[in-house]
Amino acid sequence: MSVVPPKNLWRSLAVVFALVFLYASVLAKLSHDWWTDENYSHGLLIPFVIGYILWAERGKLRQAQGKPSMLWGGAAILLASFALWTGVAGAELFMQRTSLVLMLAGVVVYFWGGRLLRLVWVPLFLLLLAIPIPTIVLNQIAFPLQLFASRCAVWSMRLFDIPVLRQGNVIELLPLNSLETKKLEVVEACSGIRSLMTLMTLAVVFAYFSYPPGSSGDGPEKSGPLSWLKNWGFWRSSLLVLSAIPIAILTNALRVSGTGVLARYYGVKIADGFFHSFSGWVIYIVAFLLLFAFGWILDRLHSLVSNASIAAPAEIDSLPPTAAAPQLAQSEGAD
Numbered sequence: 001m002s003v004v005p006p007k008n009l010w011r012s013l014a015v016v017f018a019l020v021f022l023y024a025s026v027l028a029k030l031s032h033d034w035w036t037d038e039n040y041s042h043g044l045l046i047p048f049v050i051g052y053i054l055w056a057e058r059g060k061l062r063q064a065q066g067k068p069s070m071l072w073g074g075a076a077i078l079l080a081s082f083a084l085w086t087g088v089a090g091a092e093l094f095m096q097r098t099s100l101v102l103m104l105a106g107v108v109v110y111f112w113g114g115r116l117l118r119l120v121w122v123p124l125f126l127l128l129l130a131i132p133i134p135t136i137v138l139n140q141i142a143f144p145l146q147l148f149a150s151r152c153a154v155w156s157m158r159l160f161d162i163p164v165l166r167q168g169n170v171i172e173l174l175p176l177n178s179l180e181t182k183k184l185e186v187v188e189a190c191s192g193i194r195s196l197m198t199l200m201t202l203a204v205v206f207a208y209f210s211y212p213p214g215s216s217g218d219g220p221e222k223s224g225p226l227s228w229l230k231n232w233g234f235w236r237s238s239l240l241v242l243s244a245i246p247i248a249i250l251t252n253a254l255r256v257s258g259t260g261v262l263a264r265y266y267g268v269k270i271a272d273g274f275f276h277s278f279s280g281w282v283i284y285i286v287a288f289l290l291l292f293a294f295g296w297i298l299d300r301l302h303s304l305v306s307n308a309s310i311a312a313p314a315e316i317d318s319l320p321p322t323a324a325a326p327q328l329a330q331s332e333g334a335d
Helices: 008-020 024-034 038-044 046-055 056-064 070-089 093-111 114-120 119-127 135-159 191-211 230-265 272-318 319-335
Strands: 163-169 169-173 180-185
Touching: 008 024, 008 093, 008 119, 024 038, 024 093, 024 180, 038 191, 046 119, 046 169, 046 191, 056 119, 093 114, 093 119, 114 119, 119 191, 119 319, 135 163, 135 169, 135 191, 163 319, 169 272, 180 230, 191 272, 230 272
Parallel strands: none
Antiparallel strands: 163 169, 169 180
16 A cells, blocks of 8 residues: 555555455455464464565555556456456365465556566465465375375384384384284374475565565666576575475474384374474474575575685786786787
């Protein structure tokens, strides 16, 4: 709202009310899923994070030179409306919800242009990450993660000379002081998909708030269709977000492995109750610390490379004329 002149405030309010009316049922179902689905419970915080980002960037949003694009913005709005209608007709919630993100992007482009869209693409991306993916896709991702976690658990247990048998995502072991084997199942909740979605969202937030100063790419020297490829901030943010995937998978495998080892000495009940919840919070903290450490390593490497590139020309300029002349003569003689 801060980028809208007061005389056009009523138009902005009309657009907001129209969007709320159009997506009222979609927003209600999405909020319900955030409240009930533990895989996407972090979505409850996303509106507050988006609101804080927009408030923190209100100065840039107000100063953005708007060049409205009725063509591209109108096309995005029409496509979003069609996706919403298709999703409602086919009872496909994912299409309805993603149409909301496309609709918001289309409205921004229609009224203010692509420059403002570049300033708000992070909040839109956070909203997209908070949308639950279809169950059929979730199962295709979760089950391989369950198998990977169970394999890691068996490998770790064998390092401690613990006899164990794995059948798919079910681990069979013999606890101490027990006369019969017990089964430990790596269910979908232990697949790591929950920590993966949460950590990716945290990675986007962390990459945004730790974005290197002077790497926005909005200056005239950065103009060009592929200028973002030369932007260190873009590559740093991309590496941070992508690193969340292996970090989440490996830390979850560590959690399952530790549970399997402890089940040998304390029984399979260790996999439930307080230890299960406590280990989940510990893994979240460890995963975020690893993400933070990876960002620190990236910053250190970039600093070392930048210092080396600056020091090299300085060393050449500091050479005395008597040392530089023979080198020049040799190169001319070779030519």
